[in-house]
Amino acid sequence: MENLTKIVKPIILILSLLLCCYQPGMAGIIKVTASQPSFSIQQALNEAQPSDTVLIGPGQYKVADLQVNKPVSIIGEGLPVLDGQHTYQILSIHADNVKVSGLKLQHTGISSLRDIAAIKIYQGKEIVISDNIIEGAFFGIYLSKASRCLIENNQIIGQQQTDQRSGNGIHAWKSDQIRIIQNRISHHRDGIYFEFVTHSLIYKNLSQNNLRYGLHFMFSNNDLYIDNVFGQNNAGVSVMFSKYVTMIKNTFRDNWGDGCYGLFLKEITHCKIYGNKITGNTTGIAVEGANRMSIELNSFSENGWALKVDASCLMSRVNSNNFTRNSFDIVTNSSAVAGNFDHNYWDKYEGYDLNKDRTGDIAYHPVSLFSMIVANNPTTMVLFRSLMATLLDKIEKIIPEFTPVSLVDNHPLMQALPI
Amino acid sequence: MKKIIKYIIADILRSKIIIGYAVLLLMISLTVFNLQPSSGKGLLSLISIVLIIVPLISIIFSTIYIYNSREFIELMVSQPIKRKTIWLSFYMGISAAMSLAFVIGVGLPVMIYSCNAIGILLIIVGVLQTLTFISIAMLAAVYSKDKARGIGIGVLIWLYFSLIFDGFVLFLLFQFQDYQIDKLALILTGLNPIDISRILLLLKMDASALMGYTGAVFRASMGGQAGILTGIVDLLAWIGIPLWLSLRKFGKKDL
DSSP, X not given: OHHHXXXXXXXXXXXXXXXXXXXXXXXXXXXXXXXXXXXXXXXXXXXXXXXOEEEEOSSEEEOSOEEEOSOOXXXXXXXXXXXXXXXXXXXXEOSSSOEEESOEEEOOOOOTTTTOEEEXXXXXXXXXXXXXXXXXXXXXXXXESEESOEEESOEEEOOXXXXXXXXXXXXXXXXXXXXXXXXXXXXSSSSEXXXXXXXXXXXXXXXXXXXXXXXXXXXXXSOEEESOEEESOSSOEEEEXXXXXXXXXXXXXXXXXXXXXXXXXXXXXXXXXESOEEESOSEEEEEEEEESXXXXXXXXXSOSEEEEEOTTOBSEEEESOEEESOSEEEEESSSOOOEEOOSOEETTOOOOOTTOSSBOSSOBOOOOHHHXXXXXXXXXXXXXXXXXXXXXXXXXXXXXXXXXXXXXXXXXXXXXXXO | OHHHHHHHHHHHHHTSHHHHHHHHHHHHHHHHHHHSSSHHHHHHHHHHXXXXXXXXXXXXXXXXXXXXTXXXXXXXXXXXXXXXXXXXXXXXXXXXXXXXXXXXIIIHHHHHHXXXXXXXXXXXXXXXXXXXXXXXXXXHHHHOSSHHHHHHHHHHHHHIIIIIHHHHHHHHHHHTTTSOOHHHHHHHHHTOHHHHHHHHHHHHHOGGXXXXXXXXXXXXXXXXXXXXXXXXXHHHHHHHHHHHHHHHHHHHOOO
């Protein structure tokens, strides 16, 4: 025992000595304070060496398009306010390994020509943008040709104007391996916008009250979004012209109004939609031209139309979902819809289960005649829940004539799945 | 007048049919609320029932009652009482008894299981529905001397309002679907007391389905407090106009 302590003691001593001498990267800290206007943030950024830290003290700073050309960390102490004076961009990043944290950025200019943003990454790798508040910006955080970046824990609130005078909360273009985690975005045009973005993760964000989409995908492949909440956006969430996008455990709720969707899918292939909650939307999920899509273990409740599937969808799977308290479960525009709709729970199912295998013994046709009539002529909605509509549905159930025969659940569940 | 009303109420309550009606409604409401997991869904089923059963029973019961009281009416007319008073007393007596049955049969369970704005609106609409169809029944009864024919007309009116009218609306909407017909649809529904009640209730609860452009038009003109008021005024017109017409006819009728 004594021997052991004899050996360990010097080791600890040497280690602690080493620790004292070590300074991380030997990087310097450059301080900027509001009380010293002669030394501006831009000057600090110019003077900084690569891997230095620019520490910004609390207070108000009027800035105009700060240029970051080297790998530095820009860190705010006590939430300093960087104000773009309604004219300028605030931070332009042209380097790799930049870190921006603890700042409040506000009042950028508005220009659709230059796409002014609070923080704009022109090109860069390994950039971290975390714990910032961005208010009243045209674009919040703009990434172009960025890769391996992390955008975490930011609060981005737009100025809520018209579509034209408002940019996107987080906008990514031609980027790869982006992680967008735990941000709160509201009152922008699109909450999060992806165009040509690949291998990226969107996790635990809250995107609501946006003018257009909560989340918008265009031509973005191999992306994953998990556990986000999208609510009260003008048009919900939209995924278009993308491949291999996976959506898990998200909540799409209260997207209200005409032409409004919880989730809108257009021209997508190999997308997986698992375990999402789709509640209180005019249309829960609308699909146009999807190939090999699977919608499983989701809960659709209290939507006007839970699922709109166009005839242009091929080989889709809609299995093991709960459909409860929707006005209409499925609506389609044609009598020929290809896909598998088995093993779902439908609260409108009226069948029985004699052999006790927990699936109904007679098949369920989720498309009602009245829903097809309404899809053709929306004004007929005035007859919703009238005796006339009910009778039409019942007759159609007994002798199917207009509703698609192929759109059928052969094994409807008797009890809702615990989702 | 009071005396006649009292006598009519007592007479109807003695007939046990009205008690059967109240018990039937009570049983349906309780079953519906106990069967459904959520009271919202129970309320939805109850709306369909209220919109079908209440008009039917109201119209048939009151037509039969008027025909059965023919001798009593003749006796009253021979007394120094105004015809207007007699007819209105009949209306009020039947209405009071039927509304009481409705409030016991549907109002009580709704108050117990789902006492909210929609529940209260359902009770109000149900009572107005009862009053409307009694008023229509009295118009039918006053125009036809033959009992069987009068009851037939009553059933036909019910069938017209709950089914044929909607079929007609559906036909019109498809014929004119290339035009802006939202306003037309709105006016059309005003011409049917069952439709207007249904839409009043649906706008309160199933709003998501009624969205779309038509939904927006409906919400704009029917959704708010003013819309509910418009609907109720429309229903009151449905009570008042047939009653007034029947009153005029009864005043001049050769019994």
